[in-house]
Amino acid sequence: MIASDGDHLISLIDEISYVAPPSPMLSQYEDIPAEYFCNSDNRPSDCGENCQCTHKIDIPLDAIVEIVLVDEVQQVNLSHPFHLHGTSFHVLGLGRSPDNNVKRMNLQHAIDLDRRGMLKRRFVKPALKDTVAVPNNGYTVIRFRADNPGFWLFHCHFQFHIVIGMNLVIQIGSKKDLPPIPPNFPRCGNHVPPILM
Known part of the structure; x- marks a missing residue:
């Protein structure tokens, strides 16, 4: 938004x-x-x-994470390409509202659709990606293991x-869960360049 x-x-x-x-x-x-x-x-x-x-x-490490991205801004032909660093995710669902009575997608509408089972998920061979487009005035459902x-x-x-x-x-x-910081690892602000006269 x-x-x-x-x-x-x-x-x-x-x-x-x-x-x-x-x-x-x-x-x-x-x-x-x-x-x-x-x-x-x-x-x-x-x-x-x-x-x-x-x-x-x-x-938490090793959790299964599902994210539902919803585009609430109606801009013609603008789909947001969302990218996740550090891991790939499965794209389980993508589209616009299946409810023809609703003209504008928003988070509350997506939650309501999901509660009614109308945000369909594809669990058999879902696409594996690190970037996915969220359709304008639509939604995308992604899932990954946080490992x-x-x-x-x-x-x-x-x-x-x-x-x-x-x-x-x-x-x-x-x-x-992270590796230790190496000894004498450079820190922001501790490098002072030489002053040339």
Whole structure:
């Protein structure tokens, strides 16, 4: 979804626009204040309708994850190509609303369709991908096993949408599931280039 925060356009996933953290999550996670992170279950009280933060979703290692992507913005011939780093996923379903009485797809409508069994899933030989298009005014259902620990970016592949926040980070596993940070590993801000006179 594309919205405006008054000064510029922002892009949203679950009404959250992604803002990059001040340090890399993989090597300097402890340097990032906890209030930088949020998700749809953990929104700061002052976040407002279009929240801006480091959108991060925590997934236990080896969990089965299903994501339903819904395009709520009716833009003609614009399907968002969503890409997940770190793992491939199966595409179980893709299309527009099977309910002809509804002209505009939104998350609540998709949830209702799913409860009624109308978002069909194909479990026999589903396509394996790392990028899939979400049809304009439609939905896509993906599923994967979270077996690769780390911090993985999930984003629309339109560069403009990445820049204005249509991303989130999926954290698979916990710190104990990750390899240790090598000793003397470079840190952001500790490299000072030589000053030439």
